[in-house]
Amino acid sequence: xxxxxxxxxxxxxxxxxxxxxxxxxxxxxxxxxxxxxxxxWWGPHGxxxxxxxxxxWVGGLFRTVLRAPDGSEYASxxxxxxxxxxxxxxxxxxxxxxxxxxxxxxxxxxxxLDDLHGKTLYTARAWHWSAVDRQAHEEMGFHRGWGESLDxxxxxxxxxxxx
Numbered sequence: 001x002x003x004x005x006x007x008x009x010x011x012x013x014x015x016x017x018x019x020x021x022x023x024x025x026x027x028x029x030x031x032x033x034x035x036x037x038x039x040x041w042w043g044p045h046g047x048x049x050x051x052x053x054x055x056x057w058v059g060g061l062f063r064t065v066l067r068a069p070d071g072s073e074y075a076s077x078x079x080x081x082x083x084x085x086x087x088x089x090x091x092x093x094x095x096x097x098x099x100x101x102x103x104x105x106x107x108x109x110x111x112x113l114d115d116l117h118g119k120t121l122y123t124a125r126a127w128h129w130s131a132v133d134r135q136a137h138e139e140m141g142f143h144r145g146w147g148e149s150l151d152x153x154x155x156x157x158x159x160x161x162x163x
Contacts, residue, residue, distance in 0.1 A: 011127035013134040018123040023157040025113040025120040029086035041152035
């Protein structure tokens with residue numbers, strides 16, 4: 001068994017959510033990989049995306065800044081580990097551009113988009129390096145926050161995807 005994998009195909013310190021989205025996965029993938037579209041749905045209800053930068057290649061930058069209604073900002077930076085259109089996106093905060101290790105790795109996110117007769121089975125998995133990090137992420141509101149972000153994504157891909 002590897003550090004991140006249990007014997008049953010899921011990460012040892014994983015949080016996840018999934019939903020069937022009534023939109024083709026190509027639309028969902030586009031909403032994930034176009035910074036102008038991602039900034040329209042990224043983050044929980046009430047948050048806005050003040051900044052979204054993407055370099056869509058392995059090792060490319062993925063940086064966002066979320067802004068809360070009170071003006072507080074929450075920055076996140078990492079790199080893409082895998083981009084397989086239109087089915088899988090993997091990114092981590094363990095590294096920055098140029099594969100420079102970050103100060104403290106928190107998670108790796110694995111987003112899979114499975115085609116189910118023209119609809120998309122969306123699965124987001126957050127892999128953590130420790131049980132403590134997993135618990136901290138859960139207590140920060142992983143399910144609520146990522147779920148609300150997913151609500152916003154579903155609303156976006158259900159309408160026209162204008163830039």
